[in-house]
Amino acid sequence: MKYIEEFRDAALARTLAQAIGQAVEPGRTYRLMEFCGGHTHAIYRYGLPGLLPKAIKMLHGPGCPVCVLPIARVDQAIELAGRPGVILCSYGDMLRVPGSDRRTLLQAKAEGADVRMLYSIDDAVTLARQLPQRAIIFFAIGFETTTPATALAILRAQKLGLSNFFVFCNHLLTPAALDALLADSPNPGSWIDGFIGPAHVSTVIGTAAYQQVARRYRKPIVIAGFEPLDLLQAILMLVRQLNSQRCAVENQYHRVVRPNGNRLAQDYMAQVFCLRASFAWRGLGTIAASALALRPAFASFDAERHFPLADRLSREHPGCACPAVLRGQLDPAACQLFAVACTPANPLGACMISAEGACAAVYAYGRQPLREAL
Amino acid sequence: MKYIEEFRDAALARTLAQAIGQAVEPGRTYRLMEFCGGHTHAIYRYGLPGLLPKAIKMLHGPGCPVCVLPIARVDQAIELAGRPGVILCSYGDMLRVPGSDRRTLLQAKAEGADVRMLYSIDDAVTLARQLPQRAIIFFAIGFETTTPATALAILRAQKLGLSNFFVFCNHLLTPAALDALLADSPNPGSWIDGFIGPAHVSTVIGTAAYQQVARRYRKPIVIAGFEPLDLLQAILMLVRQLNSQRCAVENQYHRVVRPNGNRLAQDYMAQVFCLRASFAWRGLGTIAASALALRPAFASFDAERHFPLADRLSREHPGCACPAVLRGQLDPAACQLFAVACTPANPLGACMISAEGACAAVYAYGRQPLREAL
Amino acid sequence: MCLAIPAQVCELLADDRARVRVGDVLKTVNIALVPQVRLGEFVIIHVGYALERLDPLAAEQTLALLHEASDLQPRRAESANDPNGQERTDEIH
Amino acid sequence: MCLAIPAQVCELLADDRARVRVGDVLKTVNIALVPQVRLGEFVIIHVGYALERLDPLAAEQTLALLHEASDLQPRRAESANDPNGQERTDEIH
Amino acid sequence: MKTSQPVAAGHPERIELVHGGGGRASAQLIERMFIRAFDNPMLQQKNDQARFDVPTRRLVMTTDAHVVSPLFFPGGDIGSLAVHGTLNDIAMAGAEPLYLAVSFILEEGILLRDLQRIVASMARASEAAGVPIVTGDTKVVERGKADGVFITTSAIGSVPNGVDLSADRAQPGDQILLSGTIGDHGVAILSARDSLGFTSPIRSDSAALHDLVKQMVRQVPTIRCMRDPTRGGLATALNEICQQSGVGMLIDEQAVAIAPAVQSACELLGLDPYYLANEGKLIAICPAAQADRLLAQMRAHPLGQGASRIGVVTTDPQAMVELQTALGGIRLLDWLNGDPLPRIC
Amino acid sequence: MKTSQPVAAGHPERIELVHGGGGRASAQLIERMFIRAFDNPMLQQKNDQARFDVPTRRLVMTTDAHVVSPLFFPGGDIGSLAVHGTLNDIAMAGAEPLYLAVSFILEEGILLRDLQRIVASMARASEAAGVPIVTGDTKVVERGKADGVFITTSAIGSVPNGVDLSADRAQPGDQILLSGTIGDHGVAILSARDSLGFTSPIRSDSAALHDLVKQMVRQVPTIRCMRDPTRGGLATALNEICQQSGVGMLIDEQAVAIAPAVQSACELLGLDPYYLANEGKLIAICPAAQADRLLAQMRAHPLGQGASRIGVVTTDPQAMVELQTALGGIRLLDWLNGDPLPRIC
């Protein structure tokens, strides 16, 4: 597979790891947060912690849109799925996320709701054409990576004149979250030295989107691809920035990411979506201007307008340490519930839900080595 | 079971058989036709041919409403079942009756049509209430026995204001068929000496309904119950009438049948149904004023008006001897197709279709003894 | 198709319905065609509807006649040549 | 969730669609976000949509740098200290 | 790694697709539900097969899928039925059942407590029969792709020396014995269906017949064949034997016992008890000389108390079953033709 | 009584409920479809069970339901899969399969020609394996109560003397061998699903492994255990063995072969090949001293050509499987958690 396998080369990985080892300054710790769940997953999946020098401490960020979706929104999706005539569709990741009372969309499905896993939102539009007497609601989640697809699907549904296609919009914005993560502290971001920036979010929004955060909090950011060599190279770049006390936004993933991102994708997003005043992120709390809603012009496709939903309260498990884990302030394995009451089969908190959540990644790939490390 | 078992008493049956044996005049043959398929079925099921003297020759009549329904109507029912949103319901007997190309409603069901077997038409009305977005069509068949139930169901649907309940009406009238059976011959009814009249049809229409036929063709008629003692007693009564050259309508089944029948049932039928000018009976040909349709006042429940149906031609198997069998002019086993190409699993003609058809009864219960008899 | 059997009314329900029994088996049927039926009476059931009431006297008469012929000793005064002809009463007690 | 992988465009279809290949696997995707894409080019696929074109020169640059570091012998003239910084061109040929 | 999941009121636990995925949830379901209920060392090993030693080298093997609807009915449920039905097929060879294997197909969304009840019922039936369930399998299919629970049971059994039962061995002159009333199972199933809206006191006769059979073959090892008249009823089972042996039969209607409530239900619904399913009855055919002894042996067993001699095997190249009616007439007793009663076993 | 029913054009014959009613139509379906295809004297006797003599008294028995969707896929169909899957479970005990039993659950409305194709495929697989299908059962359920065809196969096999394979016998220091590439079956099934809209050249690896196993146990009778990594994939099968034996494992990622197209499909769909099903692969664990000999024997067989040594058994009270990644790191290889791929076997 061209442009994939080359970036998994074991010899090059060792060279890079050595280069990192040579680059780190003696006695210094580099606390680097990968914002993206995809990066967290890749780090564990390829066993990178075992390659890196002890001086590099990876912190796992909040960048998994499945994990940070509040319970209340999951409850509302389950409620929508139960309405007569509704087919609720979403990406596979969302279906087993528990809402209140540990209920998931998969359970609602088992109880009789028509819930379908789709590979693409396009398939939901097609379904709406095929089943005009059913209401097809797409439970749309994701960061800026996934948002353009939702925008295009809504535009397609409009062009087709569909009146039975709806989007339950839960698209989130990453720069706002990054800002909130750092701001929400008396000493902003004191526990983080630098960031590995999102790969595919950046593909859409560009590297420029991170300049403000980097400058305001004086943290270097390196946008990186999801392959192990990408990650290692980005770590090396961060170490070098930190050594030379720079705090630029650099782009390791420049084979795909442009400074200004994909303008066309941004245009489609701007055409269809507007900013919500605020949105309650799971684990991170309410963040202003951090999420998108459908513009009034597309109200007829907006599930929230078409199907009035009661406001709900999210009740989190009291023992769950997710807020600290999501901010990189606590190791997953340090949560008292980790692997005891909280497992991927029975997640109690945000970080255990998706395979890309920090706790899930540690559970699946790293819990034994990590124990040794503790 | 009170009023059932008493009428199956073996000792009494033997006594009656003996009395018949004593009553028959030497050298004389009594050719008695049971009009009803129910009687045909009972005769074979209880093995009555083995009890009766050779002088009694039972002829099997056309009185099975499943058998005499023309192929074209079955085709239309299958067509209705295939319309989008339709649930086609009927009594179990109808579902495996083949139309053109040997297709049955059960096959249509196997191919995906929503076809349901119901015990009562009432259940179809209930279904229509439960599934307002579906069109529930009841494929109504039967003689006067079943017709009052259809009338009541339509009146109930009217009262409930249902707009998704329809009846595909195929109700037939027995006196007209009896008349046609006799009339359709240069020497009317020369091969029949007397009739066992219908039990439950008569419960509704009364014994008086047969007076005209009995007088016109000078054939004695004895209305009989469906139990073996009822049949044997009726045979005895017919033998006695014939011996004394009477041709009255007598009522063996007077524990249930009244001279004027059930007036209330007749009123409901008259309220809902009107006579069709004519109807094509399978095997008997077109008979004037022999079937019912919904009155215009109930047009909104009439499947034939609501779902325009193409007229169809019935094509019968060329080798099938049903017209002669249905008239009692030919023994089922004398048909060249009987038990060779034509079996209950693969019926080629009307008489093999329902368990109460003459050929089916002989096949199921009597084909070996009959062969010996041939 | 015209199958119908006697069943005893054991409970009268709303909406022209009654619970009837055949032996040990119970079933709910429509009695709109025999509105005058009373508890304990027998009716003839066809496709879920009671078609008519059964006259127990008439039934007994028929059976008595048959037994009579069988025993060659009369069980009732009556001994007509024509066991149940046109002249019979059609009113139920 | 943000999984996306490079795939080569091997057939352009109607309605903003294209057939792309990853190794031996073929899939139809939406290319409305990269309308300028040409046959043979690589795109990044995410939930059935092509998000962006992949710049093969930039990819080669990255790899060349890594190999260079590995072989301790330059494979290209270039040998920047900062392997791929902000000054990089963002135009695809 | 213990997960004691609290069950939210109003949302009883249900089977989900993940229970059939072959991962951790599957393993837990198997461990907590099946291994616990069917508890035996072979299952505990959690191999994909059971290993055991058999007492003889002459064996029989059988399999049956059970798809009955509804899952619970008077006198049993799909679980007990699945055990009895397969044990009986082993027994019909005159064999002693040794081991059972069970394979579940579960529909997404069925209640765990219903499954638990079915599994407990199977465990009781297996325990009562003395035949352990030693291996199994579980699949889960999407909602609407099955009907609650389907259970396929398979079994092996050992054939005692000198016993040689086969449906092709009936000979003219042989006697035909039946172990009790017919139609009970069929009516019990129908009465449990809401759509027919009738109630009756009839319970399914579902029972494991191998102990009865053990006594029978011990007493009369020369039995020609046995068959349990399940789907298709007595009429079809007799016809099958006739066809396979190339003989006819003459059955005495009066000797065939039918419970009054079964008769009543048949009158009401227009059914013929000869075609209704039985799940705890057997037909045995034996040489005339042994018939009395065999009948006495059957009647001495709780499951054969109602046994009777119902007819004789005749010479008939057309292999037809004739019925002498109670009234003294004779008629055919044909195979089941056409409309079956759906999903009775 | 021959009924040669003409088939009307445009209305291909389909399975109807009557085919499962147990009457004449059932008997005809069994006769014309199953007995004809699986032709052998035990089936011809048409008893409800098969009788045979077994060569040894040490036996294994297994059962598996097959509910794969779609019914036909590159490299096989539900019929061949149902034969291979069950033969493999017998083989995983080091045993030689003797007899198969098959139980069908058919959905009303499936095309007779599809069923015929499946049955023919089973017959070919059984014939090729030299293991006859000796008894069976067929049920038909209403449309919408199943999904075309479900097939449960059961089998018995005999265990050679001196062979004692069980998943609780792995010991630290043992070597772990894998017979070939992983994930082929899973990807073949997914590629056959229209809803995912991708195409790949991958075919299912579905195959009967008992001949390979026969060579293996002959050469190395001290093999500790074998397992076929079906549902749940290689990762789950390894974890099962660890759990049952109370050991750990260290697997070398680079030694685990994955076909390029499988890898591509996994990238595209976000799947992990370690959790994809295989239907023609086996894991064998043996003492280190015998590993070379066993590997050579495996590679000499057509179904083991791609065999490799993928890791070692370690001491680990937590019974975890660790993976040494290609990059040199170490990570856990957990059980399959959560979302399964529905209906792959």
Ligand code: SF4
């Ligand atoms: S282990 Fe579970 S409860 Fe603890 S922080 Fe992670 S997700 Fe929250």
Ligand code: SF4
């Ligand atoms: S045997 Fe068949 S073809 Fe012949 S008359 Fe009877 S129904 Fe018609």
Ligand SMILES: [Mg+2]
């Ligand atoms: Mg069996």
Ligand SMILES: [Mg+2]
């Ligand atoms: Mg059985």
Ligand SMILES: [Mg+2]
């Ligand atoms: Mg049996």
Ligand SMILES: [Mg+2]
């Ligand atoms: Mg299994």
Ligand SMILES: [Mg+2]
């Ligand atoms: Mg269902």
Ligand SMILES: [Mg+2]
């Ligand atoms: Mg198995």
Ligand SMILES: [Mg+2]
């Ligand atoms: Mg298997």
Ligand SMILES: [Mg+2]
């Ligand atoms: Mg296995």
Ligand SMILES: [Mg+2]
């Ligand atoms: Mg069977």
Ligand SMILES: [Mg+2]
């Ligand atoms: Mg289906």
